Each structure stands twice: as structure tokens, then as C-alpha cells.
Amino acid sequence: MAGIACAGELTQAGITVTLLEKEPVIGGWAADYCCKATDQCNRCFVCVADKEREGVRLSDAVTLLTNHQVREVEKNGSGYRLRVENKVEGVEKEVRADAVVLATGFKPFDATQKGELGYGRYADVLTGLDLERMLRNQGSARKPSDGQVPNKIAFIQCVGSRDESIGHLYCSKACCAYALRMARVIRSQNPGSEIFFYYMDIQPAGRLFDETLKACEEDPNFHFIRAIPSKIYRYYQKPGLMMRSLEAESGTIEEKFFDLIVLSIGMEPNPENEGLWEKAGLKPGREGFVDPATCKDGIFVAGTVSGPKDIERSIMNAKQAALSVLRYLEGQS
Amino acid sequence: MSGQQAVLRIPAGTSELKEVSIQPSVIVAGDHPAGLLMAEHLADLGVAVTLMVPFPTLEEVVAPYRVIASADESVAGLLQEVAERVSQHAGITRVTQADLVDISGWWGDFSVQARIGEDLKTFHTSGIAMAYRGNPVDLPGIPVQEGVLPFTDFLSGINLQTGALAGKAESPKQVVFLLDAGERDEKWASVAAIRVGVFLKRKFGTQVFILCRELKVSVDEMEQDYRAARESGIIVFKYRQTPRVEKGSGGLRVVFEDAAAISSHGPSEITLDALDVVVAQERLGLSEDRAEVLRKLRIPLEDGVAGPNNPQFTGRTPKKGVVVAGDAWFPEYPTDAAMTALSAAQELYKWVGKGTYQVDAYRVAEVDPSKCATCLTCFRICPHDSIRVERYGERNVYITQGAKEGATWEAARVKIETCDGCGLCASECPAKAIQLIYYPDMEVLDFLAKNL
């Protein structure tokens, strides 16, 4: 997604761009997300990502190579040599460029690592990514176990983020906002539904977020609970899932039944690409993502490869990267 | 990854590129350091930059951020020597003690009035960046009293050598940062409080308390810095309702309910007494004259923040060729503000940087003069100031009003260089005289008929 935005900017400045994408389609994770409008746009930026993607797909100025995975980036004279694998034909080729922008993104946190939350064990425990896909492709939230519309839904925030036990001592920045926005969609589609939002702190998401947060707070069927649930399990033969948490407000250990539980997973560095950065001379920062300060000599980063960002900030970061590329090329000539 | 979707295709051959020449020049105005970064980047790319700052020197633009730079290496990396570099840059014309007071014209051809000292002077430019600091508007819920300082006054008033605040001889023994009382969707103050707090504690031994509603950690490396701050002895509380700030014994007193306390363990009210200073996060807004300049350009303002409430306008305004940065876009922590500003600089460079610009005549609106009733609706609403009323070469049969004496016909005409293809005029025109040729109505209807 950030790669696309950067390519779009550069072609508009007259630069010849090759876009390398390992998957059959471009767009990264955001291509799977849903529009989070209720009776009004909730400013989730997904359609902006869709639009950028469409623009690049239709542009003649970008050479689009899908199914091409970058294996190695190496300095070669004043430019770069990239070793690229065509994943369909299984052959390798070489691509040369004056400058390289790495926009290889993130990996969504694997929720099965938090075994106590029952992901993968219980069908009605979803990740935020599963819910995004469900809303994009099916249009409404359903319980995977029986296809019914869920009425009591819990969101658990910070799954895989802000968590020392798994070595992720950072906030993923996008999950508070996407979870609240999807919860709004569920509330507007099913007026009888009730949302229980388990969180540590709500992270503001820029200048267009306040209204969504206020709408959630004013909704009587929307409950904010400052707690991190400790366990999700089945209770004898009863339907639904039981969730246990220590709630600060009441000071007691509460157990509640839910129809559907959504784990708001965060982002982590994509381990697949670690060799790629190292070879290119980039180093990880304190959070394990690429440290942008180590970019030099015509290599740049855009988007979440340098740390969690939402779509808006990934695009802004991509535009910033485009400006840096242009400035670098200007200095070279 | 997702399923197949219907896509409206642009018909083949419907593209007509016209080259418009444009001077690569911009004016960067304002008192936010983001403006210096924008000026430097654009000048390095060969754009003729005129930088207008309201102070006698560029250092004053950066000065209030020096305390954050002392506390945070990445901010230091951004701001270190930027004022020096910009003051020596051959590609930048510097105009000091200048404030931009009026803008007219359009992308590629703006006329800008600036007040320089007592004089008014006019400049011509292709693009404009406004990088403004916010001014404290109010401290919501906190009565103004001695010892209570808005955050930005604290930042600009502190002496980095002695830790003393403006008008004082010594550094305060304790500082309370009171956050989120009014503004919850801004995180700059939370991040600055934690990082500056650690700096004060280490350098001057200040006891630092941070009171917030939510702990805002969605800035790079913030979670780790927060842990480090707690380990270094900074005390962080989350409150339920806005704390009471009142006169206490030998200083200020702050009383609040601790949100983290388990309520079954008894009352959770906490009192901090005999405090020297309470630094409160204010609401920031633009000064009235700056807001007026933006309003005149039809750039929407909400809560003092410029730019439309529409995700499609990421980093830009509806006025082509004008961008806003710094607190005028949204109050942000300096590293975030730098990203936003440089993305806006790229937005400007794209329009004005290359000397020429290609316009696709099929991506702009077109008026059918034979239908136009010269009602001036489109003229009034076009956010890009791209519509003029002009004479056409054939009779306008619908002419009702606005005809000048002797003119037998006139109609609206779109200035294609500046039209953004937004379609507002087409949807508002009562005579249905405007179409976007890119997606003509017939094709959209055809598409809908086939796909629904």
C-alpha cells in the first residue's frame, strides 16, 4: 500500500518506476479491509488505499511485476541491483535501479501465540483481520460456528502489542481505531447488539478520529472496560464463550458470556524480510522494525516497514519517501 | 486477495494531455519548524523558495522546541542546525518579521500579500505552504490561576541551563503535567510530557507527576520510553474526571480520582499538595487573522484545525497549490509533524516543481454553454476557484440574468489548469450544464444498469 502510494508520487514527478510485489495482487493487507461507514463515513481510509491501488494499476508509467519477490538488494556502483524471484515461473532475475524504496510492510500478529484467548480453537474467536475480511466480503458480521448474527460481542485490544511477554513493547497504533470503527459498523447493522470493549488506553488516530470515539462513548450499548481478559473458554454445554477478566471499575473478577470475540491484533516486523534489510545495510530500531535513520545512499523506507502506522500515516510516509528519493536523485545528477 | 469487483473503466482514447507551464516557486510562511524543513527540501529540489517568518531570526522558529530536542534524540536530529542551514541556503529567499495576510488567485498564479513590519508587500508564487504553530485557546475545565501554565508557554519559557521557568530564578521542585483535560485526540503533549519529564528529572532532579485520562503511546518508541520514565521515578496517574486544581497549602493543590485503583479497596481520591507549577495541556487553535486567510480560500476550519474532514484529502486542502502544516494541519509531536509537513511538501512539488504540468483535459469539468443559465452556482462553490463566467462563441439560449449590457450571451467556463475534477459543480448545477468528461453521466448510468 505504501509502495503503491510512493510509486504514484514518483511517476507524477516523471520518474520511471518498477513496482515489485510478491503476491498475485498489489495492495498489501489493506486490500482486504472493509469500508467502516455507518450512516456516515467513519474515516478509516480504506477507500483511499483502494483508490491509490486503482490509480497505479491503470497507470502506464509504472511497470507492475506481481508474483515477484525481492530476495536481495545490493549496492552496485552508484545504483542498486535487486535479485528478484518470479514465484510463478520459479526463475530469478535481476532488476537495476538508481534508488530503492523498501515498502515491504508488516506481518499481522499470529493470535495463536496467545493460547489463553482460544484463537484457532474456538470458531467464534476472530482476529481483527478476520472481521475486516468478513465485513468486506460478506457485508455483515456472523458467527462462523453457526452463521447467526451475534448480539453480544467483545473486542480485546492490544493482542500482540504493548506486551512484554512476547517481546512486543510497542503500540501498533492502528488497532484502537479499526476496532472502534468496526464495532460502530456492527452496532449500526444490528441495533440490538451490545459491544464490550476491553482496553488499556484508547489511542487517538489523528485529526479525523474524535467523532467516532464520541459516538461510541455516547452509545448506551457500548461498554468500555479497562481490563485485559485473562482467559476465554467454553462452559460445559452452554452456547457462547466465557471470558474472564479483572475489572478495575468493580475490583472483581468478572466472567461474561459472549457470542463473538474479536482480538484486535497488531503488527510485527515481517521476519521473512529481515535478511533483505540486513544485506541492504539497514538496521532495526528499538522496536524491531527498520530504523529509518539507517537509510542512506539511495535506499529508503515507506510505510509500516519502519514501524506500525495506519493507512493515513503510511501514505504520508510514502509521500515523504518520494520527496527524499527525488531529492537524492537531484543530488546525484 | 479479495474477490473480483466491478470496475468502471475509462473508455480507451479518452485522454487529451495539455501542457501547462508553471514557475517552480513556492512561498513557505509561518512560525512552525515544519516550515523550515519544507523550505529546505523544496529548495534542494530547485524550487525557488520564499520563506516568511514572523520573527527577526530563524532561530526563534525552533527555540520553543529546543527543550523537546534536549529530551529526544530524533527531534534533535530533525531540528539541529536546520535554522542555520536554511539561513545560508542559496535557493531560499528569507523574509523576516513577515506575516502572510491575504492570498488570491489560483495554483500556478497566486498573489500573496504580506505584512512586513509596517508595510504591505505583494509577492507572486505558484504554490503556498502555511506551517503555523497553534496558540493556546483555553485550558478546559481548569481555572486560570497563578502557577498554572499552558503547555506551550512552559515549553517556550523554560531555561535549558537552569531549568527555571520564565520570570523565576530557580527550577521548580516539582512539575505536574495535567493532560487530556480538554483535548483527548491529540497526543503531542503526552509524548512531550513523558520525554521532557525524564529530562527534567535527570538534569535538575525535578519530581515529575503526569496526570492523564489515557496513556498515549502510539508514537514511535513511546511504550519503551514510558516504561523507562516510570523506572526513573516519574509518577503517572490516570484520572477519571478532570482533576480539581485549587489553592493549597504553600502552593497549588490537585485532587482527582485514580482510575487504576481497584474501587472495592476503598476510596481512590488522590491529592497532590504544595505544588510549584501545574503544566496543563491547552486547546490549540489558529490566530484569528490566520484563520481568516484560510477561510477566504475556502479551506474549511474545524476547531482551529485546517483542512477538510474528508479522508480523500490526505495531507492536502481543497485549494490546489496550497498546503497547511504544523499545528494548523493538526497539533502533533515534532517527529510526526515533520512527516506530515514533508508529505505536504511533496504534494506541492508534484504541482509546481517541474516547470510544466500536464493536465488531462478529460479529467476536468466541462460546461455546455448552450445550457448554462449563468446562475453562478458553480462559480461560488468551486473550491479551486476554477470557474469564470465568459463569453462563448455561440448563443446561450438559457440566458436569464447576469448578462452585461451589449452581451447577447455568456456562460460559465472551467479553467482546466486548476480544476481538480472533484465534480462539485456538476452535481450542483441546476441547469445540468456541467459534466465530468472523465465519467460522463451516460457511462455511469450504463455501468450501473449493467452491474446492479
Ligand SMILES: Cc1cc2nc3c(=O)[nH]c(=O)nc-3n(C[C@H](O)[C@H](O)[C@H](O)COP(=O)(O)OP(=O)(O)OC[C@H]3O[C@@H](n4cnc5c(N)ncnc54)[C@H](O)[C@@H]3O)c2cc1C
Ligand atoms: C487487522 C488490521 C486492520 C487494520 N485496519 C485499518 C483501517 O481500517 N484503517 C487504517 O488506516 N489502517 C488499518 N490497519 C493498518 C494498515 O494495515 C496499514 O497501515 C497498511 O496496511 C500499511 O501498508 P504497508 O504498505 O506499509 O504494508 P503492507 O500492507 O504489509 O504491504 C506490504 C506489501 O509488500 C509486499 N512485500 C513484502 N515483502 C516483499 C518482498 N520481499 N518482495 C516483494 N513484495 C513484498 C507485500 O506482499 C505487501 O503487498 C489495519 C491493520 C491491521 C493489522
Ligand code: SF4
Ligand atoms: S474512509 Fe472508510 S468509512 Fe469512509 S467511505 Fe472510505 S472506506 Fe468507507
Ligand code: SF4
Ligand atoms: S492502538 Fe490501541 S489496541 Fe493497538 S496496540 Fe495501541 S493501544 Fe493497543
Ligand code: SF4
Ligand atoms: S451552475 Fe450551471 S447554470 Fe449555473 S452558472 Fe454554473 S454552469 Fe451555468
Ligand code: SF4
Ligand atoms: S470539478 Fe467543478 S467544482 Fe470541482 S474543481 Fe473542477 S470546476 Fe471546480
